[in-house]
Amino acid sequence: MGQKRGLNKETILSAALLITESEGFENLSLQNLAAALEVKPPSLYNHVAGLDDIRVQVAQSALEQMEKSIRDRVVGRSHEKAIREIAAAYRDFARKHPQLYKVLSIIARIDDGELRETAHSLQNTFRRILEPYRLIPRDETHFIRFMRSSLHGFVSLEAMGFFRHGRGVNKDLSFIEMTNMFIDILKSYTNRKHP
Known part of the structure; x- marks a missing residue:
């Protein structure tokens, strides 16, 4: 270099x-x-300070890049559009930066204040898109975990080479349908809570 x-x-x-x-x-x-x-x-x-210091910086940068890419996509959008955009941005980052995405899996094990703050900022982006659904804090946490688990599971399996053979069903369509199912469950749940 x-x-x-x-x-x-x-x-x-x-x-x-x-x-x-x-x-x-x-x-x-x-x-x-x-x-x-x-x-x-x-x-x-x-x-x-050493290799651990460098690894923390790489993890911080990876998280900041992902948080920014997601935040930029959801600005000015709300409700279903925001959910679809955050899902698409999450998948796009994982596909464009597969190695940086893998780094994110170690963040929970790193005790670093700045890293926790950036992770909290990403969490808040998810919270903001759920605000219009008037969830109580506990249910909001459940739905954030539901959404992130679904997204992480899909992009991780996709990166490992799964979904190439699915009886002629396009994996992009499956991703869209997964997002639609999340939205349907969210709307159904909030309609029961706030008829």
């Missing part, structure tokens, strides 16, 4: 993200990061 002269936290993170996207998070090491930046591994310690 030829970034030796401009070595700083930003160039290190940029290189770490490139390695993660091209080789996978599990292959991110101080050795290959230093090689990509054309420096010796000890030079990295002038800017980062």
